Amino acid sequence: MSIAQRLFLISFLILGFIALAVAVGLGKAHSLNVETLIRERLKLINYSLLSQADNFSGEIYLPHTVNDERFNEEDSPLLAQVYDDQGRLAWRSISATTHQLSLPQPEAGQWLFGLAVDEQGQNYYSLSYNTSWPDEFGRHSRFVFSVLEKADGYQERQRNVYWIIAISTGLVLLALLLLQWLIVRLSLKPLQKLSRDIQNLNSGDQEKLSSSYSKDLNPMALDLNLMIDNERRQRQRYHDRMADLSHSLKTPLSVLRGLSHEAEEDLIDKKQLSQSMNKQLRRMRDIVDYQLQRAVTGNQQASFVAVSLEQEVGAIIKALQKVYLDKNIQCQINIEKGLSVYADEQDMAEVFGNLCDNAFKYGKSQVAVDAWQDKKAWYFSVSDDGPGIPENEQDSIFERGVRLDSQAEGQGFGLALVREILASYQAELSLSSSQWQGAKLQLRFPKHNSSTS
Known part of the structure; x- marks a missing residue:
């Protein structure tokens, strides 16, 4: 394997590893950014739901139809559920009536974000909030408000972004490899000329090496010429x-x-x-x-x-x-x-x-x-x-x-x-x-x- 081939192979491995790391990093960063945006969006919806709720004698009250019309449609991608402190379902939106979802319960006063799956295998992003709510007598009861949104659309867009990242990274890698090939070719040109001149010396087509290689190779060429002259004199x-x-x-x-x-x-x-x-x-x-x-x-x-x-x-x-x-x-x-x-x-x-x-x-x-x-x-x-x-x-x-x-x-x-x-x-x-x-x-x-x- 020639020096140029070795350098190109090493460059390919190093740049390939860097490109892979960059692609994975960009994908992770995009996923985190999307999840952060979804979490903030679900939190706002959860606050809207909390503003419409009330506690009567330890039981949560929410109207059958809420302000956000998406909760009032059966085929809506947006669902809402409320659980009491015993983990029993206390209320759910019209859009959630045909779905059975088991969600983890957050600690008191905490938010819990994650993925949930219904009985049909449908993925949902979920955000749950465990809150303490006083009734008309001042007695506090705990309720968990959970808001869910279908993940299909987000995941499809995320897969598209991954493909864009992969293709873009591949094109950048290809451009860098072409640039590296050009750099290696230009850098090794004096060395290749020196190699050809040495072959010409061996075949008798040339008497000595020239002095027009590069600043780094010219001293070596001079030393080789001195050695050749000395060997000829000997x-x-x-x-x-x-x-x-x-x-x-x-x-x-x-x-x-x-x-x-x-x-x-x-x-x-x-x-x-x-x-x-x-x-x-x-x-x-x-x-x-x-x-x-x-x-x-x-x-x-x-x-x-x-x-x-x-x-x-x-x-x-x-x-x-x-x-x-x-x-x-x-x-x-x-x-x-x-x-x-x-x-x-x-x-x-x-x-x-x-x-x-x-x-x-x-x-x-x-x-x-x-x-x-x-x-x-x-x-x-x-x-x-x-x-x-x-x-x-x-x-x-x-x-x-x-x-x-x-x-x-x-x-x-x-x-x-x-x-x-x-x-x-x-x-x-x-x-x-x-x-x-x-x-x-x-x-x-x-x-x-x-x-x-």
Whole structure:
């Protein structure tokens, strides 16, 4: 059951109960009002009857025909009876001669109003008065004067009033329910729009929630958008890290493949083969741990150590020469002696590894690696004699998945990964032409992030 249906059902039950209570209350009030009017009317008639009566020697005297002509007609709806203090009928009007009625007796000096029924089942409103009356000798006798009137006409009108109250209350209830339905519909319209937008998000037809719901829902929509954006960033980060992992594992896998080839050709002894394979396996384990850590923490820097460029780059070049053995690349390494950078070792391995791998991949026969420093920063550059990169396409190569040479192996994640890592160190990566008209990638690392030894 939807929220609108629940609200409508609750409103129906509450308003229905209120309408029923109002209808019953109005009916009761009308009945009391009618009975009060009848009682006052019968009291006036009773007073008129009392004014015509007299007590002679303890017996009541009333003329056979009284002033009110209705008492003098046999089929009249108005009846009158008088009882003595023994409860015996002392007098009755002509209209009451054909009726036998048993009425309760009020206390002395009291009025008693109620309903009476004759032998034919006819209902009458009755009002009786117990009065003390002195005779000509001053002796008091008690008499009960009772006036009755048929209730059929009143009861019929009362039933009509009940129907009018019921119909009117029902119409008011229907109008209130329609108004409540309209209020609920208008009130839930922003919530329904939010629900549709969430469904569109799930189906992919919409990227985020709008901010045009209501004052109460807009903060929630903003929070949901933040949560959605965070979830998307997290998914993208996991996707990127897995892509980075596959990219980073290519070099050690290529080295292992080269070692396997050397072992098949008996170009390497078992001890050297075992050492080289263990080194690459440790490298692969470190890469997996590093990328998993980045997937969890993002680009936050982890453990900082002094990374020796000479050792780190030397190991990378040695591995790449095995990977690209068939290209017979001549590599010139010019690294200032003792130069090191204070950073995460795995970060630097990814940066140097990707820059050098690109040079070996696209270079024809020449690669140059240089590293130096000044007072503000240290620098690292890799140059090759490959085809170079057109100036109008230089910005796009730093995007994920972009490869200018579709014939070369790879997925185009290397330089994008390098730029992401360098951004966390406030370092800069620039692209220019090398001395061989190939590509030259240069890294500038701020001095506050490095130390020299």
